[in-house]
Amino acid sequence: MIDVIIWDCDGCLIDSEHLSAQAEAECLREVGLEIDAQGVIDRFTGMMGRDLFVVLEKELGRDVSGHPAFGQLYERVFEIFERELQPVTGIHEALAALDPVPMAVASGASHRHLKFGLSHTGLYDRFEGRIVSAQDVPRGKPAPDVFLRAAEIMNVDPARCLVIEDSPRGMQGAHAAGMKSFGFTGATHGGARLHKQLEAENPALIFDDMSQLPGLFTKFIQ
Template identity: 40%
Template sequence: MSFDLVIFDCDGVLVDSEVISCRAHAATLTRHGYPITPSGVLKRFLGVSDREARQIVESEIGRKLPDTFEAEVKQATLGFYADDLSAIAHVGDAIASLDLPKCVASSGTPEKIRHGLDCAGLYDQLAPHIFSAVQVKRGKPAPDLFLFAAEQMGANPVRCVVIEDSVPGVTGARAAGMTVLGFYGGSHCTAEHEDMLRRAGAAVTFADMRELPGLIAEIGAKTPVA
């Protein structure tokens, strides 16, 4: 096998949280004069860091959102998490069966990532190798977060395989020179999701985490050693 590191996105890959996050963002944005539905948030900002999503909104409305905006979104998100969050089906077993170093590279804040993984019962399987977009200058779709994660883990980017569910995530990982597997098994995924991931550059796509160990072994065997 030619892979030395498996990098997981968090929301929509480890935890089935995208629908919850979109509900929280939509409610908070609408309250501050940017009317949008949860499906609208999903379509526009899936995979984009909170920081960059905020910049997009502020440029469109021509003013700054309040300083409390992130705290309000966080409060709403964590409130929904307590009642509704679950791990992606079978992902815990998939993680346990991978005999490779593993880490998380997410657009979320460290607090949000930690809370989501805790609620889903996955934190202990992946800690302390958890990296956030706040640790780099540019979030996804830039390659910065993936390159940072590889550097921290001591891995060559070309020997990393990334599990992503968003077009910005796939784009960023490919820009980092990494192989990407596109996951479309989260509750937020539409009928077009698989094709979007393939067009963005995912080497393969899959919807069942029970397939993951076999896919990594199969693709790794075919990937030239750098």
């Protein structure tokens, strides 16, 4: 039985991964890592900032956490969001159809990022008070911490939660928390490549059209 749906934000609620990756790739190139937006998506989707800096220090041989480029990252991301950010196609209708089911958000992003992105797409009010950021827990994805915290907030057994995720790292965290998962590949950054990556994590199913979710959920819990 599933009592609660827990959503990843970027790439599941808001169509943002490809936009954030543009700004993040610019910053990473400025500190000396040769990478493009697709490389950011493949390597760092779902990773919290402090974990990213550990990876960069190993690869570059120096601590770059204080580099000015990262101080400008939020502004670069939000500038792109202001121009181009959209909700995932069909998400408002899917949420309305699923409305009787309690829901929360569990994300590797900061609260600042989450509030901006969800507010800009008209989704913040639906989840306010039930949004968990990696800032709230000791470890980001793929650790289970954000998911376990979301279950705690919702006062539900983790085994009775279903997670909607678009990244292998997030799916690993959901499974480590003892939760079931659906993989979503229908955002702009999705496709066959992402489908294959998610398939390797053994979700209950993978879908690419948000309008399918209410029917898939109903069938899953029967």
